[in-house]
Structures are given as structure tokens and as C-alpha cells.
Amino acid sequence: MSSAVRKPRKLTQWGVFTMDLTFVWVIAWRELREALRHKWLWFFATGFAVLALALSQAGLATAGYAGLGGFGRTAASLINVILLFAPLIGLSVGAGTLAGDRERGTLTYLMAQPVSRADIFWGKALGAAVAVASALALGFGLAALGLAAARAGRATVYLSLVVYTFLLAFAALAMGFVIGTLARKSAAAIGVALVVWLVLVFAGDLGVMGVTVSLRPSPDALLAMLLVNPLQVFKLGAVYGLRATLDTLGVAGQYAVFRFGAALPWLLAGLLAGWAILCFGLAYALFNRRGDL
Amino acid sequence: MHAVAATLIKAILGLVDYRGRIQVGGHDARRDGKRARRNIGYVPQEVIFYDWSVQATMAFYATLRRADAGQITALLAQMGLDAHAHKPVPALSGGLRQRLALAVALLGNPPVLLLDEPMANLDAQVRTEYRTLLAELHRQGKTLLFATHRLEEVEALADRVLMLEQGELRAVLTPAALRATLAGDVDMTLRVPAAQRSAALACLNEAGVSAHLNGRGTVVARVGADRKVHLLRTLSGSGVEVIDFELELARRDPQA
Numbered sequence: 001m002s003s004a005v006r007k008p009r010k011l012t013q014w015g016v017f018t019m020d021l022t023f024v025w026v027i028a029w030r031e032l033r034e035a036l037r038h039k040w041l042w043f044f045a046t047g048f049a050v051l052a053l054a055l056s057q058a059g060l061a062t063a064g065y066a067g068l069g070g071f072g073r074t075a076a077s078l079i080n081v082i083l084l085f086a087p088l089i090g091l092s093v094g095a096g097t098l099a100g101d102r103e104r105g106t107l108t109y110l111m112a113q114p115v116s117r118a119d120i121f122w123g124k125a126l127g128a129a130v131a132v133a134s135a136l137a138l139g140f141g142l143a144a145l146g147l148a149a150a151r152a153g154r155a156t157v158y159l160s161l162v163v164y165t166f167l168l169a170f171a172a173l174a175m176g177f178v179i180g181t182l183a184r185k186s187a188a189a190i191g192v193a194l195v196v197w198l199v200l201v202f203a204g205d206l207g208v209m210g211v212t213v214s215l216r217p218s219p220d221a222l223l224a225m226l227l228v229n230p231l232q233v234f235k236l237g238a239v240y241g242l243r244a245t246l247d248t249l250g251v252a253g254q255y256a257v258f259r260f261g262a263a264l265p266w267l268l269a270g271l272l273a274g275w276a277i278l279c280f281g282l283a284y285a286l287f288n289r290r291g292d293l
Numbered sequence: 294m295h296a297v298a299a300t301l302i303k304a305i306l307g308l309v310d311y312r313g314r315i316q317v318g319g320h321d322a323r324r325d326g327k328r329a330r331r332n333i334g335y336v337p338q339e340v341i342f343y344d345w346s347v348q349a350t351m352a353f354y355a356t357l358r359r360a361d362a363g364q365i366t367a368l369l370a371q372m373g374l375d376a377h378a379h380k381p382v383p384a385l386s387g388g389l390r391q392r393l394a395l396a397v398a399l400l401g402n403p404p405v406l407l408l409d410e411p412m413a414n415l416d417a418q419v420r421t422e423y424r425t426l427l428a429e430l431h432r433q434g435k436t437l438l439f440a441t442h443r444l445e446e447v448e449a450l451a452d453r454v455l456m457l458e459q460g461e462l463r464a465v466l467t468p469a470a471l472r473a474t475l476a477g478d479v480d481m482t483l484r485v486p487a488a489q490r491s492a493a494l495a496c497l498n499e500a501g502v503s504a505h506l507n508g509r510g511t512v513v514a515r516v517g518a519d520r521k522v523h524l525l526r527t528l529s530g531s532g533v534e535v536i537d538f539e540l541e542l543a544r545r546d547p548q549a
Binding site for chain 2: 022023026030034104105106108109110111112113114115116
């Protein structure tokens, strides 16, 4: 029996992290394969693609909204669709990744191999992120192909939306990982993820409206309330990216432009990235606890 | 007993927290778990693999265990799985899946095999084959650390027995000493024709033997180790045909 031993391709050590990138890639590839086999991921991806394509074609056929045309018009139309789809895809994939493996019993067996928890966690996170990005890229790609064929306007507005969408989806994915790390059952994790999605999508908007009407907060307080919800951060960033009229930003948005000026898009993108980093960090810390199987 | 043994196995694998110190191949199982696990091949009671082919499963774990790709073919042949290499794992029987678990455990040629009741869910014939495989690995120099409640497995494979009870190490024994200690009772699982099960049960109860029917339609009788042949004779004398039987150490009531 051969006992040849492969040398690690690269070893990264950082405090409690002991990662072997070979293992991270292998686990990520497995996770990606698993995620792409799930029917509901394709359901979301197809739904998003159909809507994106339909909106892009509608955008070409109608007059520009607020002076937008082609890519800009499509980007504006897509924002509300993305606000529903991107967090839903991210949260559900993230919640199901660890909880599903734990429930099936495959996680314990994987952890019994000579790999670290960091290898497993970050491999799974990477695989899930690529799966989510692929699902969204399908919709964006189809819409972009249609628009490019019609030579419809500047693509930078559209690309800005794509970047914000990916950041929002990764933030939602990271939140899903926190849920999946805590949940024992996959169904429970998905259930909690859906509740979080509902809160972010509906209660977040309604809550801000309610607080604004009843408490009449200062502009700073109103802006802060918006910025703690990644969906509102995305909306503000995406609408700002359209570079249309300031009134499309709303009062809080206009105040944000006044406060932060040209740094606003970077700040908003940073906030979304911060959500993703914070939640992935929290999920890893929870996952790394001893006995958490 | 099994819950304690399962926890001990998880501790050796660095999967649960514990007090004290466990070292495998000179590596601390808690602080340096990754290196410690490189010395361990783990076979659980019932392994759940991903929904892949046997070959793909082996390739995946070979990467994680830093095993040479050439070892996959050799191990599949050694475990009698070469004909099943392209089958999906869920299509394999329980016995073949346990062989696959053993093949995965041997990837990277670890010196220690950690087995958690690996034969508990196998039928008698497959269990015998599996035990032979393990005995051969033991003979080749592998250290087998396994949890079981079957005396025949202990006698066939073990040099040293650690008796665990209620979270405590009760004794370290040889298999012969274990037999002497536990010879008190065994559970005999008797396969009798369906039409004779009630008669068998009545006959055993009449003879003062504690017996019951289990969910699989077999009769389970608890007797002293020296009363096994007597029990078979009693049934035979009553006209009950015993088609087959299995023996298992009687689980001791922890409250007793």
C-alpha cells in the first residue's frame, strides 16, 4: 500500500485560523457542486434571469425614466427586484449550507478528517458565495447581453449595480451562515432565514416610515436607521449609482449626499462589505466553538 | 456504554471539549487536532457520504488526507470495491458502504484506526467478512481502537479492553478476563419459523428464561453464558426449529 504524502500547496496561519488552501478549494468545489444541484437555487436564478431580461427589454422599448436609457433604465427597474431576490438567495443558501451538512451527519465525518475547522468553514463559505454569485450573474448576464446587442447606453451604471448586488448577496449569505451555524436542523435554519428576510425587506422599510412619522427623528438619526439595514444601504448606493435626479434618493439619501459627498458610494459599499465580514466572522467564531456539532 | 465510548472517540478526534490530555502520534488532539487526525482513520457506526460515485468519494477524501491518487485503486481492490467504483454511494449496500468507510479511513496510511461500532448495522455474514478485514489490518500492524458491545468482536480483534461505565474507566482487561467478567448473561437472538415464534416464546418463558419478540420477528432470550446450549436443547425438545442464532453481550443496566 502506497503511503506517499502530498505537501501542502500553501499554508496560511493567522491566530486561530490554520488554513490549507488546497483543502479550502476542495471543500469549496464540493459545496459549489452541491449548491448547484439544488432545484430552488435554479428556481431563484431562473426567476431573477427572466425578470432581468424582461425588464431590460421593457427598458429598451419605453422612454427613459428620469433621463435614463438602456443600461441605466434596466438598472433602475432591477433595483426593486434585486431587493427581493439577492437577500433571499443569500440567506437561504447560507442558512442551508452548514445546517444541512450537520443534519445529514456529513459535517461530523468531514471534521473527523485531518482538516481544520477553518478549512471547512471558509471552504463552504467560498463555495456558497460562488454559487450565489453564479445564480445572480446568470440574470445580470442575460440582461446585459440583450442590452449590449441593442447598444443601449453606458454600462458603468449597470456594473455599479452588479457590484452592489453582489455585496448585498454576500452580506445576506453571511447572515445565513450565522443562522446555519446556530441551527440544528436545515428546515429550522431556512425558516429563520425567511423570517430575517421578511424583517429586512418589509419591516425595515415600514419601521423606518413608522419611526419617521411618529418620532420625527433628526436627519442624522434617520440616516443611521437606514444604514443599519443592508437592504437600505444597497438601495441608496444603487440609486446613487444611477446618477439620475437627486429626488430619487429621498430625503435621507439627499442628506447622505450632503454629508458624505463623493465618498458616499465607497462608504455604502464598505458598509455592505462590513456586514459580510462581520457576519462571516461571527459565524466562524460560533462554528469554531468546541462541541458545536 | 456506547454513549461514553462515542464521546471518547469524538474527543480523540478533537470534536468535543474535554478535560485531560489526549495525544495521537505525539500530537495533542485538542491543540493540534489536524496533525493528530492525520494519524487516525475514522470509521463511524454508519457513515453518511455525499451523493457521489465511490471513485469520486475516494478522490475527495484522498485530497483531504493527502493520499497518493494511486492508493485509491489499491484500496478499492483491497476492500473488494473495484467493481463498484463508478456506482453512486447511495446505491451500495450497508456492508459495501462500511467497506468504503474503511477504505477512506486507510487513505494516507494512518497508523491508527478509530472504529465506532463499525459492524453494528451489518448482517451476520457481512460482519464476519468485515471482522476478517479488520483482523488482517491488525495483523499488518495497524492499531485498532474500537467501541463495541459484542464479545465476539472483542475476542477476535482486541489485545486490551477498556471497560467504560457511566463516564468512568472501570477496568483494563484482556479479552479472556472480559469474558470471565461478563460471562453472566448473553442475549441470544433466535431465528425461528414465523409459525413457531409464539410457541418458542412460551417454551422459553415456561423454562424460566427471560425472552421477548423483537421488531424484526426474531426471539431474543437472555441467558447465562453457560446455558446457551441448554436453551437450544430446550427449544428443540419442544419441537421448535432454530434456523439461526446470534450472540451478543447483554447490556448491563446502568442502574443495577
